Amino acid sequence: MMHKNIAIAVAATLLLGPLAACSSSGSSGDGNGSGGGSGRGGSVTIGESTSLSGSIANLGQTGLQGLQLAAADMNASGGLLGKKIKVVSADDNAQPATGASEARSMITKNHAVALFGPVSSAVAAAQEQVAAQYKVPIFFHTSNDVGLMTKTFTPYAFQDVPNTMMEPRAVADYLAKKVGNKQITIATFAPDYSFGHDTVDGFLQALKTLHVNYKLVKQEFPPLGASNISSYLSALVSAHPQYVFNAQYGGDLVAFTKQAAQFGFFKDTTVIAMYAYAPLAALGSSAPAGAIGFDRAPFWEIKTPEMTKFVSEFKAKYGKYPTEWAILAYSAAQEWAYAVKKAGSFDSAKVIKELPGASVPTIIGSMTVRACDHQSEVPEYVGTISGTADPKFGIHLYNDGFTAPFKDISLTCSEVKALQK
Incomplete structure (x- = not known):
């Protein structure tokens, strides 16, 4: 959804030197950016660097909760392709350079096989380039600037929210x-x-x-x-x-x-x-x-059995009703999991080929990913x-x-x- 000049922020991220450490809600998995490990058993890691402090922290915090709940639900059902899903997270402080550094660390240090996007669109643009550099899919479930799928678009980026048009x-x-x-x-x-x-x-x-x-x-x-x-x-x-x-x-x-x-x-x-x-x-x-x-994504307007179940589960776990940020994060995780299952692999090159044009079943209903810009066809x-x-x-x-x-x-x-x- 910080800086006016995204181009400068993106360029800066490509020049970042040493990796920054990221705080995590789980240890690194045995996956990697290209394949995510082989065989069944073990775990794979996904990551989210987002705004967890400041005036917009609620968006990042509840979005992360939605992602964590999606991973927990997958794990309760036997994992994904037989592997447990671990989530690493970090606070980007709504700063593009910080978010990009954390995204890079999640990929190279924690071996994240997928990234999930931040609140700020300026941070998202910076992370988008890091994801493309390492060929790891990134799913934007909060940041929504139209430029993400146009000016800075890469085949590894997917947008699961209505954009700024x-x-x-x-x-x-x-x-x-x-x-x-x-x-x-x-x-x-x-x-x-x-x-x-x-x-x-x-x-x-x-x-x-x-x-x-x-x-x-x-x-x-x-x-x-x-x-x-x-x-x-x-x-x-x-x-x-x-x-x-x-x-x-x-x-x-x-x-x-x-x-x-x-x-x-x-x-x-x-x-x-x-x-x-x-x-x-x-x-x-x-x-x-x-x-x-x-x-x-107002939960009270989306009248599906899947949403009813999600709302009940989220409230039981966190003691409150879910924000749209939690709902869309959970849906984005479902989108990634759908592609992994279709590909039969965590390999990024295979995963990203499964989504353009696909209609993905999610808690908000069937979510079609438009091929021309990877924009989900959401209302x-x-x-x-x-x-x-x-x-x-x-x-x-x-x-x-x-x-x-x-x-x-x-x-x-x-x-x-x-x-x-």
């Missing part, structure tokens, strides 16, 4: 249906790095495509993790927008909501933001009723936050949930190919 298109579609031909004023608010800028650009472009009659009155880009955003909020309040599209997430979005409420901001302005389970749970009764929320969920707490889950959910299908919000393969050049 898909997500804002879904929100724009929802808003267009609500406002019709009425003229509206809009402001934007987003973290100052690639994800924030690309998401805002995607939203505004989608509004134009849908012929929404809007006037852009203000744009603010505070730093990721900024604790005091009063000056940015004051600028928004002064602009008097009817709608604010906010691309913040996690703790940053919670902080925005609490500070904005002190300004009386929600009285005359409808905020559109990633009000997913974790922020809504953190806000409790302070959740802004009437605001528009969007979510990549986006949008809705208006209810004024009352849901009696079952105890938080304010969406009262008119809308599911935007992949075909309506994705780039075409022709558009993708043009961006990959």
Whole structure:
């Protein structure tokens, strides 16, 4: 989902010298980057370097929990190709160079046969190049910048979340249906790095495509993790927008909501933001009723037996309901396991050939991996936050949930190919 200049960050990672040590939730396996060991028995290792501290830590922490639970479930069923799955993890501090160093260490020191992606898209871009250098598949289940599957795309990278074109298109579609031909004023608010800028650009472009009659009155880009955003909020309040599209997430979005409420901001302005389970749970009764929320995988909207079972298992293990980050991490692990089983091997060259065009059964349903860009054909969920707490889950959910299908919000393969050049 830090740095504006991803190209510089990626170049820096390729020049890294000595390997950095990574903290782990399991010892190294007997696998390696190309094959993962031979015969049955023993173990193989997968790795995740992600944000485990700071204002966006909830995304990385719960994503890691989803990955760990997937590995535990595989192991409880006899492992994968007869081998136990071990997970190593590390905190990238949302820094591309740190994340790249940790990814390299996981491959060369822990012999990881697959990597699972971080929160920050800038970190993801750096890790993507490391994975390609060592020919190890990497699965992005949180970071979602469209550039990952276009500008920096490699055959070893897979994206399992709606990207920064898909997500804002879904929100724009929802808003267009609500406002019709009425003229509206809009402001934007987003973290100052690639994800924030690309998401805002995607939203505004989608509004134009849908012929929404809007006037852009203000744009603010505070730093990721900024604790005091009063000056940015004051600028928004002064602009008097009817709608604010906010691309913040996690703790940053919670902080925005609490500070904005002190300004009386929600009285005359409808905020559109990633009000997913974790922020809504953190806000409790302070959740802004009437605001528009969007979510990549809300468990309460995905009504499959597999999701019901997962939610129950996750809550029993961790004492809370799963975030979309946990859900998508678990699904990404299922995607990797599917390919390993199809290939009959942990060999990366064989594994990555099994996924393009495949429809993978996961807890969120059948997830097709598009061949042209390895983008999973997943939907986006949008809705208006209810004024009352849901009696079952105890938080304010969406009262008119809308599911935007992949075909309506994705780039075409022709558009993708043009961006990959």
